[in-house]
Amino acid sequence: xxxxxxxxxxxxxxNFLSSKYFLPFLGLFFIFASIFFWKTQGSRILSQLxxxxxxxxxxxxxxxxxxxxxxxxxxxxxxxxxxxxxxxxTDEWENDASFYINxxxxxxxxxxxxxxxxxxxxxxxxxxxxILNEIxxxxxxxxxxxxxxxxxxDGTKLNGYVLGTIDIADIISPVISDIGxxxxxxxxxxxxxxxxxxxxxxxxxxxxxxxxxxxxxTAVINLSFAPTEEFISSKIAVSTxxxxxxxSFSLLIIVAVYYAQKYNAASVLSGLRFQxxxxxxxxxxxxxxxxxxxxxINDTAANQNRRKKEQMLGxxxxxxxxxxxxxxxxLLMQRCMDEHEPQEMLRSxxxxxxxxxWYELSIQPAPDGILILSNDVTERKQAxxxxxxxxxxLEQRVVERTAQLEAANRELESFSYSVSHDLRAPLRAMxxxxxxLVEEYRKQLPKEAQRYLGxxxxxxxxxxxxxxxLLLFSRTGKQAxxxxxxxxxxxxxxxxxxxxxxQEGRAIEINLGRLPTCxxxxxxxxxxxxxxxxxxxxxxxxxxxxxxxxxxKIIKGERVxxxxxxxVGFDMRYTDKLFGVFQRLHSTAEFEGTGVGLAxxxxxxxxxxxxxxxxxxxxxxxxxxxxxxxxxx
Amino acid sequence: MNNQKVEILLVxxxxxxxxxxxxxxxxxxxxxxxxxVRDGAEALDYIFGTGKYSERDTNxxxxxxxxxxxxxKVDGLEVLSKIKADPKTKHIPVVVLTSSSEESDVVESxxxxxxxxIVKPVDFKQFTESIRELGMYxxxxxxxxxxx
Numbered sequence: 001x002x003x004x005x006x007x008x009x010x011x012x013x014x015n016f017l018s019s020k021y022f023l024p025f026l027g028l029f030f031i032f033a034s035i036f037f038w039k040t041q042g043s044r045i046l047s048q049l050x051x052x053x054x055x056x057x058x059x060x061x062x063x064x065x066x067x068x069x070x071x072x073x074x075x076x077x078x079x080x081x082x083x084x085x086x087x088x089x090t091d092e093w094e095n096d097a098s099f100y101i102n103x104x105x106x107x108x109x110x111x112x113x114x115x116x117x118x119x120x121x122x123x124x125x126x127x128x129x130x131i132l133n134e135i136x137x138x139x140x141x142x143x144x145x146x147x148x149x150x151x152x153x154d155g156t157k158l159n160g161y162v163l164g165t166i167d168i169a170d171i172i173s174p175v176i177s178d179i180g181x182x183x184x185x186x187x188x189x190x191x192x193x194x195x196x197x198x199x200x201x202x203x204x205x206x207x208x209x210x211x212x213x214x215x216x217x218t219a220v221i222n223l224s225f226a227p228t229e230e231f232i233s234s235k236i237a238v239s240t241x242x243x244x245x246x247x248s249f250s251l252l253i254i255v256a257v258y259y260a261q262k263y264n265a266a267s268v269l270s271g272l273r274f275q276x277x278x279x280x281x282x283x284x285x286x287x288x289x290x291x292x293x294x295x296x297i298n299d300t301a302a303n304q305n306r307r308k309k310e311q312m313l314g315x316x317x318x319x320x321x322x323x324x325x326x327x328x329x330x331l332l333m334q335r336c337m338d339e340h341e342p343q344e345m346l347r348s349x350x351x352x353x354x355x356x357x358w359y360e361l362s363i364q365p366a367p368d369g370i371l372i373l374s375n376d377v378t379e380r381k382q383a384x385x386x387x388x389x390x391x392x393x394l395e396q397r398v399v400e401r402t403a404q405l406e407a408a409n410r411e412l413e414s415f416s417y418s419v420s421h422d423l424r425a426p427l428r429a430m431x432x433x434x435x436x437l438v439e440e441y442r443k444q445l446p447k448e449a450q451r452y453l454g455x456x457x458x459x460x461x462x463x464x465x466x467x468x469x470l471l472l473f474s475r476t477g478k479q480a481x482x483x484x485x486x487x488x489x490x491x492x493x494x495x496x497x498x499x500x501x502x503q504e505g506r507a508i509e510i511n512l513g514r515l516p517t518c519x520x521x522x523x524x525x526x527x528x529x530x531x532x533x534x535x536x537x538x539x540x541x542x543x544x545x546x547x548x549x550x551x552x553k554i555i556k557g558e559r560v561x562x563x564x565x566x567x568v569g570f571d572m573r574y575t576d577k578l579f580g581v582f583q584r585l586h587s588t589a590e591f592e593g594t595g596v597g598l599a600x601x602x603x604x605x606x607x608x609x610x611x612x613x614x615x616x617x618x619x620x621x622x623x624x625x626x627x628x629x630x631x632x633x
Numbered sequence: 634m635n636n637q638k639v640e641i642l643l644v645x646x647x648x649x650x651x652x653x654x655x656x657x658x659x660x661x662x663x664x665x666x667x668x669x670v671r672d673g674a675e676a677l678d679y680i681f682g683t684g685k686y687s688e689r690d691t692n693x694x695x696x697x698x699x700x701x702x703x704x705x706k707v708d709g710l711e712v713l714s715k716i717k718a719d720p721k722t723k724h725i726p727v728v729v730l731t732s733s734s735e736e737s738d739v740v741e742s743x744x745x746x747x748x749x750x751i752v753k754p755v756d757f758k759q760f761t762e763s764i765r766e767l768g769m770y771x772x773x774x775x776x777x778x779x780x781x
Contacts, residue, residue, distance in 0.1 A: 425732055
C-alpha cells in the first residue's frame with residue numbers, strides 16, 4: 001500500500017511536471033519570488049541609506065564642532081597672551097592672528113576689542129578699515145558669520161576680547177569635501193539659512209536627517225542632511241538591477257522549461273528528420289494531444305481516415321468525427337491517456353464503395369497525448385479468412401470422405417460377412433450330400449460315379465479353404481495394431497511347436513539364430529512366421545536334407561529378420577508376383593495352397609511400416625527377409 | 634404336435650443344413666426328439682409358448698438349443714439375448730452353430746451367454762464329427778440343472 005501510494009504520488013508529480021499547468025505555475029512562482037526579493041532588498045537598501053545618512057550627518061556635525069573647537073582654543077591662547085605680549089607689540093599680535101587665520105579654515109578675521117568695547121585691531125584690516133575704533137556692538141556684522149568672543153583677563157581685570165569671526169561656509173567646506181558628492185545639506189541659524197548645497201531640494205526630506213551643530217555657547221546651527229537624488233537613485237538602481245537580473249533569470253528558466261517541455265511533448269516531432277521519417281512511414285501515424293487535438297497526421301493516416309490533413313490538424317477528434325466518443329477506439333484512446341499504457345486494437349472500416357478494410361492500431365502514450373500507429377492488414381486478414389474458409393472446406397471434405405470410407409468399409413464388412421456365412425452353406429450341402437450319396441448308395445454307384453462324387457467333395461473342401469484364407473486376408477489389419485515389445489525368439493519357438501504336424505515324418509534341420517526383441521503386434525508377427533515357416537516346410541518337401549534357418553542381421557543399418565530354406569526356390573523373374581493375392585509360382589499339383597499366405601505377410605509387414613522381400617534360385621532355395629520398422633531394441 | 638419331450642431345439646433356416654444336422658445326430662443316435670424351427674420369431678414363440686406355440690407346456694424346456702445366427706425375421710443373437718435374459722429360460726444351454734467365423738459374432742455370442750460356439754465346417758466329415766461331439770457333451774455328459 002505504502003509503495004503504491006508513493007508510486008502514485010510520484011506519478012502525480014510527473015503528471016504535473018509534464019502537464020500544461022506547470023509552465024504558468026513556474027512563471028508566476030519566479031515573478032513573485034523576484035518581486036518579493038526586490039521589495040525586501042529595496043527596503044533594506046533604503047533603511048541602510050537612512051542609517052548611513054544619519055552617520056554621515058553625525059560625522060559632519062562633530063567634524064564641524066571639532067574645527068570650531070580648535071579655533072576657539074587658538075583664540076583662547078591669543079586672549080591669554082594679550083596682556084603680557086600684545087600690549088607692547090601690535091605686530092606680534094597681527095602675526096599670530098594671520099597665522100591662525102591661515103591655519104584654521106573658516107576663521108575669517110580676528111579682532112581685538114578693548115575693555116571699552118571699541119575695536120582696536122583687526123586682521124585682515126583691508127576690508128574692514130572703516131570699523132576700526134568703532135564700538136563693536138554697533139558694527140553691522142555679517143549675519144552669515146558667527147562671532148566668537150573670547151575675553152582676556154589680567155587677574156581680576158578685564159582687558160578686552162579677542163573676537164574671531166567665523167565664516168560658516170568656510171568652516172564646513174573641508175568637511176563637505178570629506179563627505180563627497182553623495183550628500184547635500186542645509187545649515188540654518190535662528191531660522192536664517194546660513195548655508196545650502198547647490199542641489200538642495202525639499203523633496204529629499206524623506207531621507208533627510210536633522211542635526212544640531214553647537215558652537216559652544218556661542219551659537220547653535222541646525223543641520224539638515226540628506227543624500228543626493230543621484231545617490232538615492234544609484235542605490236535604488238542596485239535593487240532594480242537585481243530585480244531585472246532575477247526577472248530575466250526567471251524568464252530564462254521559463255523559456256528553458258518551455259523548450260524542454262515542448263521538446264518532450266513533441267520529441268517525436270522535434271527534429272525535422274523525425275518528422276520526415278514519420279511522414280514517409282508506411283504505417284499511419286497520428287499524434288493527438290490530451291485535449292483531443294490532432295497535432296500530427298502523416299499522409300497514410302490521413303488516407304486511412306479518408307480526410308485531408310488540413311481538415312484534421314488543429315481540430316479535435318470530436319470535430320473531425322462526430323460521435324467519436326461512442327466508439328471502442330475512443331475508449332481505448334481514453335484509457336491510454338488515463339493509464340499511460342499502450343493499447344492494441346483491430347479495427348475495420350467500410351469504404352463508401354462497401355469494401356471493408358482492416359487496420360491494426362497501436363495506441364501509445366506520448367507526453368501530453370497519444371501516438372497512434374495504424375497498419376493496413378486487410379490483405380493479411382483476407383488471406384487468413386481464405387485459409388479459414390479453405391480449412392473449413394477441407395475439414396468438411398475430410399468428414400465427407402471419412403463418411404464415404406466408413407460406408408465403404410461397412411459394405412466390405414457386410415460383404416465378407418455374407419461370404420463367410422452364405423457361401424459356405426451351399427458348399428457344405430455339396431460336400432454333405434455327395435458324401436451321403438457315397439455312404440448310403442455305395443452299392444448302386446459305379447466306381448466312376450463314386451470318384452466323381454469324391455471330386456465334388458474334394459473341390460468343395462478346397463473352396464472352403466479358399467474362402468477361409470480370403471477372409472483371413474481381408475480381416476488382417478482391420479483391427480488396430482497392438483504394438484508392444486515382443487520376443488521374436490519366443491514367437492518362433494511357439495510357431496515351430498504349432499507347425500509340428502507339418503514336419504511329421506520328415507527330418508528337417510532347423511537353425512534358430514539370435515532374434516532380438518522388437519516392437520510389433522505379437523499376433524500378427526506370429527502370423528508372419530507361421531506363413532513363412534509353413535512355406536519353408538512345404539517347399540522343402542522333395543529335399544532329402546531339408547534345412548530351415550531363422551535369424552536376423554543388420555542390412556544398411558536396419559534390423560532384418562529372415563527365414564531361409566533350401567527348397568525348390570523360384571525364378572527371381574517372377575518375384576513381383578510373389579506377394580500378390582492368389583498368386584502362385586507352383587502348380588497345386590506340386591504344392592497345395594491358396595496363394596494368400598505371402599499376401600498376408602506383406603500386408604502385416606506394411607502395417608508395421610516395414611519391408612519384405614525375397615531372394616531365391618530355382619532348386620537352391622529361397623530367403624524371405626522382413627523388417628518391422630521402428631527401432632531395434 | 635409331438636407329445637414326446639423335446640430334447641433338442643434346432644433353429645435353422647437352411648433346409649440342407651437342417652437335414653445334414655439331423656442326419657448326423659441320428660447317425661450317432663443322440664436323439665430322436667428334435668424339434669426344428671426355421672426362423673428367430675418361431676424360435677422365440679416355441680421357447681416362450683407364445684403365438685402358434687401358446688398351448689405348449691412351457692414348464693418343459695429342451696435340453697439344448699442349437700442356434701444358427703443368420704436367421705429370417707429375428708436374428709440369432711437377438712434370440713440368444715432373449716433366452717438368456719429371462720430367468721425361466723436362461724439355464725437352457727444354447728450352442729451357437731453357424732457358418733460365421735467372424736470374431737465379432739463369437740465375442741458377442743459369448744457375451745450374451747452362449748454356452749458354446751461352433752463353426753459349421755464345410756467338409757461333411759468334419760461337420761458330422763462336430764455335431765457328434767456337441768451332442769455327446771450337451772446331451773449325455775452335461776448335467777442339466779434342476780428344472781425350475
